[in-house]
Amino acid sequence: MPVMLDKQGLLLALLMGILVYHFGGWQYLVIMLTFLFAAVAATKYENKKKREMGIYEHERGWENVLSNGLLPTALAILSNSFGPMPYIASIAAVTADKFGSELGVLSDKPISLENLKPVRPGKSGAISILGLVVSLAGATLIGSAAIFAFNINPTQALFIGIAGFIGSFVDSIVGVLEERGIGTKGTTNFICSLTGALIGYYFIR
Numbered sequence: 001m002p003v004m005l006d007k008q009g010l011l012l013a014l015l016m017g018i019l020v021y022h023f024g025g026w027q028y029l030v031i032m033l034t035f036l037f038a039a040v041a042a043t044k045y046e047n048k049k050k051r052e053m054g055i056y057e058h059e060r061g062w063e064n065v066l067s068n069g070l071l072p073t074a075l076a077i078l079s080n081s082f083g084p085m086p087y088i089a090s091i092a093a094v095t096a097d098k099f100g101s102e103l104g105v106l107s108d109k110p111i112s113l114e115n116l117k118p119v120r121p122g123k124s125g126a127i128s129i130l131g132l133v134v135s136l137a138g139a140t141l142i143g144s145a146a147i148f149a150f151n152i153n154p155t156q157a158l159f160i161g162i163a164g165f166i167g168s169f170v171d172s173i174v175g176v177l178e179e180r181g182i183g184t185k186g187t188t189n190f191i192c193s194l195t196g197a198l199i200g201y202y203f204i205r
Contacts, residue, residue, distance in 0.1 A: 008062040016065070016073045024076035024087070027149040031088055032072065034145040035095045038138065042102035049106065053121060067186035068094045071193045082201060084150050085160075089200025090193040092142040092160050093167025097192045099138030100168050104131020114176045124175030124188070132169075139164025159204045167196035 005013060013036070021029040072094070075087040104110075105121045107128035112119045119126045142164060143157035152160075171192035178188050 005065065006061050009060055009065045012062045012065045013069065016069045019073050020076040024079045024084075027084070028076045028079065028087060030149040031091050031142060031145055032069075034142060035091050035098075038095060038141060039098045039102075042099050042138070045103060046106055050102075053105070063186055064189075067189035068098075068193065071190060071197060075197060084146075085156075085200040085204045086197040087200070088142060088146045088150065088152075088160055089163040089167070089204065090197035092139040092164025092200075093171075093192050093196025094164075094189070095142050096135040096139035096164040096168035097171045097189065100127075100131040100135040100172070103134040104128055107131060112176070113172055114179075124178045124185070125172060126175070127169075127172050132165075135168040136161060136165045139168065156204060160200070163196050163199035163204065166199060167192045167194075170195045 017029060017032060020032050072087055072090045075082060075090060079087065101122075104127075107121065107130035110119055110121055110123065110126040110128040110131065111117060112123070112126050114125055140157070140161035143152075143160035146152050146160060147154065147157050171188055174183065174188045174191050177183055178185065
């Protein structure tokens with residue numbers, strides 16, 4: 001798979017990977033790598049159509065890496081205090097958001113959460129049926145990977161999927177404020193991962 005990050009983004013991602021492996025172990029790294037490979041695949045899917053729509057982003061920088069990876073990396077470092085569930089759920093939320101952003105935009109019927117009116121594909125604060133389905137699929141992918149990496153049971157994996165989906169939906173809600181100039185894509189991404197982490201910490205055992 002081709003690298004989807006610029007040099008600064010790649011260096012930061014490598015640093016985060018090293019920290020995740022050092023403090024969390026291979027299980028934590030497996031979850032992060034699952035997200036990375038899935039994110040690349042989702043980004044590359046139908047890239048020609050996305051280019052024609054004017055919404056294709058081939059290369060991302062350190063800001064994107066930081067907003068998506070800061071909290072999961074911190075949770076891996078603090079894994080002895082919080083356990084694995086907040087980390088897994090935060091990655092599930094980020095993956096759900098990525099699938100919604102990269103695959104859900106292919107829907108021609110998104111609606112704004114602000115007024116429930118049709119909007120252009122790729123607009124923050126909007127959802128579609130396709131976007132909701134692929135978001136849940138992305139979060140469930142991380143839950144499934146956690147069955148292998150952390151030996152969690154299928155029920156826990158299901159709740160991880162739900163936590164990630166909720167995080168992605170909150171991302172869309174906050175995206176309404178982003179469209180009004182309140183916050184940035186980075187802060188929206190962070191809130192997405194935080195939502196997943198909080199659900200993982202308080203509700204998944």
